[in-house]
Amino acid sequence: MTTRNIRNISEAENYYSKDFDWEGLREEVETNPCLQFHLLPHFSQNIANQIEDAQQNSEAWNKFHARHSTGKFFKERRYLLKEFPELASCEDNSKVLEVGCGNGSTALPILRGRQSIILYACDCSSEALERVKEIINDANSISVKHRFHPFQCDFSTVGFPSWLACSTCRGSFLQNHNLRFSGANNSYIINDLNQPCSNEVKCCVGGVDFVTLIFTLSALPLDRMPNAIAQCFSVLKPGGLLLFRDYGLYDMTMLRFEPGQKMGFREYLRSDGTRSYFFCLNTVRNLTTAAGFTEIELEYCCVKSVNRRNGKIMKRVSVHGKFQKPTCT
Numbered sequence: 001m002t003t004r005n006i007r008n009i010s011e012a013e014n015y016y017s018k019d020f021d022w023e024g025l026r027e028e029v030e031t032n033p034c035l036q037f038h039l040l041p042h043f044s045q046n047i048a049n050q051i052e053d054a055q056q057n058s059e060a061w062n063k064f065h066a067r068h069s070t071g072k073f074f075k076e077r078r079y080l081l082k083e084f085p086e087l088a089s090c091e092d093n094s095k096v097l098e099v100g101c102g103n104g105s106t107a108l109p110i111l112r113g114r115q116s117i118i119l120y121a122c123d124c125s126s127e128a129l130e131r132v133k134e135i136i137n138d139a140n141s142i143s144v145k146h147r148f149h150p151f152q153c154d155f156s157t158v159g160f161p162s163w164l165a166c167s168t169c170r171g172s173f174l175q176n177h178n179l180r181f182s183g184a185n186n187s188y189i190i191n192d193l194n195q196p197c198s199n200e201v202k203c204c205v206g207g208v209d210f211v212t213l214i215f216t217l218s219a220l221p222l223d224r225m226p227n228a229i230a231q232c233f234s235v236l237k238p239g240g241l242l243l244f245r246d247y248g249l250y251d252m253t254m255l256r257f258e259p260g261q262k263m264g265f266r267e268y269l270r271s272d273g274t275r276s277y278f279f280c281l282n283t284v285r286n287l288t289t290a291a292g293f294t295e296i297e298l299e300y301c302c303v304k305s306v307n308r309r310n311g312k313i314m315k316r317v318s319v320h321g322k323f324q325k326p327t328c329t
């Protein structure tokens with residue numbers, strides 16, 4: 001390994017790259033006798049009995065955000081616009097929905113990246129919404145604040161509110177309104193970005209051009225994921241994009257879980273009551289395809305970083321994906 005490949009923790013968060021081969025890591029993990037329990041389908045019965053309902057999930061996240069309420073915990077995802085350049089090159093007044101916005105690590109770079117973008121941001125945790133409002137207020141820019149619209153919602157159970165896309169609009173999304181869109185490296189069809197609500201009463205914002213799902217889907221139980229992705233699909237305009245990044249299979253944080261924290265296959269419960277799933281490419285592919293999306297990009301991102309405190313090398317794996325809602329169904 002060259003020193004070029006070793007990054008410190010904060011630097012790693014700014015990178016979107018391939019420092020090592022995921023197949024090599026898979027072999028390393030799957031042949032290590034100490035890690036065999038991660039490969040087994042069965043799970044701890046004690047933990048299974050604690051499987052929480054949506055209310056408990058929100059409470060766990062509330063406590064998490066209350067504990068991490070200082071500005072120190074906030075880390076802007078600067079790599080975001082490199083990974084998803086369409087967020088910086090989209091049409092004026094494009095609408096983005098950031099799902100599970102937390103304290104705004106993703107929301108802030110989106111708002112800063114494009115002066116005219118309108119950002120709707122939801123979270124199931126009221127504490128998270130307090131934090132994100134503070135962060136955006138402290139951004140010291142009126143041009144950021146007035147384009148930011150936070151709201152509370154558990155998208156995996158109740159879905160998104162109808163003011164985002166009313167039933168008439170959701171129905172009209174099945175029609176074909178499209179034009180050509182050119183991103184930095186890609187060229188593909190996207191809808192008419194400023195299409196208003198098609199309902200005569202103009203009761204909603206008319207759906208969104210982008211949904212960002214950044215380290216949020218992994219927080220849900222696996223059985224709620226199909227509905228969660230279908231909800232994202234339903235509020236996107238035809239041609240709109242789902243921009244996805246989340247924990248990848250065999251990420252170092254997965255390998256640190258103890259056998260007693262395993263809730264199911266690739267599902268774990270943290271000591272603070274929040275949960276985490278680790279995705280392989282096929283799981284993400286199956287979930288998005290079942291909802292009706294077309295795959296544009298899907299790959300592992302493998303980044304090596306070094307823990308400054310103990311000098312240990314950490315292999316971080318995430319799944320990067322870009323999926324499009326078809327322009328006609």
Ligand SMILES: C[S@@+](CC[C@H](N)C(=O)[O-])C[C@H]1O[C@@H](n2cnc3c(N)ncnc32)[C@H](O)[C@@H]1O
Pocket residue numbers: 057061062077099100101102103104105106122123124125128153154155156157213214215216219220
């Ligand atoms: C790891 S954080 C990711 C935050 C943010 N997207 C980012 O890029 O840093 C996951 C967030 O999802 C929220 N969350 C978990 N389950 C949710 C649900 N069912 N509906 C909405 N938000 C949820 C949590 O409160 C938390 O803020």
